[in-house]
Amino acid sequence: MNCALIFAGGTGQRMNTKTRPKQFLELHGKPIIIYTIEVFENHPDIDAIVVVCLEDWIPFLRKKLIHYDIAKVIDVVPGGATGQESIRHGIDALMPHAGEDAAVLVHDGVRPLLRPETISDCIRSVQERGSAITVTPAIETIVQESGGMVTNVIERQACRLAKAPQCFKLTELEAAHRKAEADGLHDFIDSASMMRHYGHDLYTVEGSPENIKITTPSDFYIFRAFVDARENSQIFGL
Template identity: 60%
Template sequence: MNIAVVFAGGTGQRMNSKSKPKQFLMLHGRPIIIYTLERFEQHPDVDAIVVVCLSDWVDELKRYINKYGLTKIASIVPGGDSGQASIRNGVYEAARLFPSDSVVLVHDGVRPLVDSRTISDCIDCVEERGSAVTVVPAIETIVQSTDGVIDNIIDRKRCQLARAPQCFRLGELREAHERALDEGLTEFIDSASLMAHYGHTLYEVEGSPANIKITTPSDYYIMRAIMDEQEDSQFFGF
C-alpha cells in the first residue's frame, strides 16, 4: 500500500496571518490544505491519507473534507509541540492502520503544487531502491560563513534543495522515530535528516521547481500565479 502522511500542523508565523494558519488560507474559495490533499486523493496509486492537523482546526478540516468529497482520508490526528513530534504522530497513526511494508509519503500541507509524476517517481524509488527524497537543483550560489565572514563557496553543481514528498517504508520510518524518542533526539528538521542519522541511504528523486512550500506572503503570491497559469493553460492551450 501507498500511504500519504500530510503534515498540516504549523501555525504559519512567518506568513503574518493573524486570523488563521497558513494551510487554511483561501485561494479561489478553497483552503491551501485542500489543494494539497487533492493531489494525493486524485493519484491512482495513493491508497489512503493520514492528516496531521492543529488540534483547534481539526473540526474545520473535517468540514472541508466533507465539502469537497475527499474519500481517501483514513484519519486526522492532532499535531505535537514540534514539527518532528507532529510527523511522528502521523507516522504512528499510519503504522497503526496499515502494514509496515507500506510506502509512506511524508508531505507538507502547504506544498499544494506537487505533481502526479513526482508522487509516482517517489513511490517507484522506494519500491525499487529505497528511501526517496524529492530534490530540485540549486540555482543560486551557496556559501558557508563564520561570524559573518564567508569562508567557503560551495560548488552549485553538487547542491540540491530537499523538498517533499519524502518517502520511506512505513515500518522503517516508525522505527527511526521510536529510536529518536527513546534517545531524546528532538531537533531533526525533517524525515530525511532523521533517516540519514540512523544510517538509511537516501535516493534523490528530481521534482518540479514549482513544488514550493508556502511559508511567506511572497510564496503565497507565487503559488497563486502558478496555479492561475496552470488553469489558463487548460482553457486556452498555452
Template identity: 60%
Template structure:
C-alpha cells in the same frame, strides 16, 4: 499499500496571518491544504491518507474534507510541539492502522504544487530502494555562514547541490522505528525526515522534481502560488 502522511500542524508565524493558519488560507475559494490533498486523493497509487492537523482546527478540517470530497483521509491526528513530533504522530497512526510493510509518503500540507509524476516516481523509487527524497537543483549560490566573524564561509559548487523538498518517502516500518529511536535518545531537532533517516545510517535516494514545488511559508510564497495557478488557468483557457 501506499499511504500519504500530510502534516498541516504549523501555525504559520512567518505568514503574518492572524485569522487562519497558512494551510487554511484560500486561493480561488479553495484552501491551500485542499489543493495539496487533491494531488494524493486523485492519484491511483495512493490508498490512504493520514492528516496531521492543529488540534484546535481538526473539526474545521473535517468540514473541509466533506465540502471538497476528500475521501481517502482515514484518520486525522493532532500535531505535536514541533514538525518532528507532528510527523511522528502521523507515522505512528499509519503504522497502527496499516502495519509497517507499506510505503509512506510524508508531505507538507502547504506544498500544493506537486504532480502525479513526482508521486509515482517517489513510490517506485521507495519500492525499489527503500526510500525516495524529492529534490530540485540548487539555483542560488550556497555557502556556510561564519557566525563568529559574519563573513562568508565555504562556498559550495552549485552544480553539485540539490534542495530537499517533499514528498519524502520510506518503508513505513523504517521511518517509524527511526522516530522511536530518536524519542528514546531524546533527539528532537531533526529538520526533516531525510536528516532523521541519514542520522540512523540510511542511504537516501533522490527523485528530481520541478522548482515550482514550493513550500508556502511566507506571504511572497503565497503570491507565487497564486501567480502559478493563474498562469495554469490561463493556459487551459487558451487550450495549451
C-alpha cells in the same frame, strides 16, 4: 500500499496573517491544504492519507474534506509540540492500516503544487531503493560562513535543495522514531535527517521547481499565479 502523511501543524508566523494559519488561507475559496490533499487524493497509486493538523482546526478541516469529497483521508490527528512529534502522531495513525511493505510519503501541507509525476517517481524509488528525497537543483551559489566571513564556496553543481515529499518504508520510519525517542532526540529538522542519522541510505528524486513551500506572502502570490495559469490553459487550450 502507499500512504501519504501530510503535515499541516504550523501556525504560519512568517505569513503575517492574524486570521488563520497559512495552510487554511484560501485561494478561489479553497484552502491551501485542500489543494495539497487533492494531489494525493487524485493519484491512482495513493491508497490512504493521514493529515496532522492543529488541534483547534481539526473540525474545520473535517468539514472541508466532506465538502470537497475527499475519500482517501482515513484520519486527521492533532500535531505535537514539535514537527518530529507531529509526524510521529501521523505514523501512529497509519500503522494499523498499513502492511509490512507500505511506503509513506511525508509531505508539507503548504506544498500544493506537487506534480503527480513526482509522487510516482518517489513511490518507485522507495520500492526499488528504500527511500526517496525530493530535490531540486541549487540555482544560486551556496556559501558557508562564520562570523560574517565566507569560509567555503560550495560547487553549485553538487548541491540540491531538499523539498518534499520525503519517502520511506513506513515500518523503517516508525522504527527510527522509536529509536529517537529512546535516545532522547527530539529536534530532527525533518525525516531525512533522522533516517540519515540512523544509517539509512537516502536516494534523491528530481522534483519540479514550482513545488514551493508557501511560507511568506510572496509565496502565496506565486501559488496564485501557477493556479491561474493552469486554469487558463484548460479554458483556452494553451
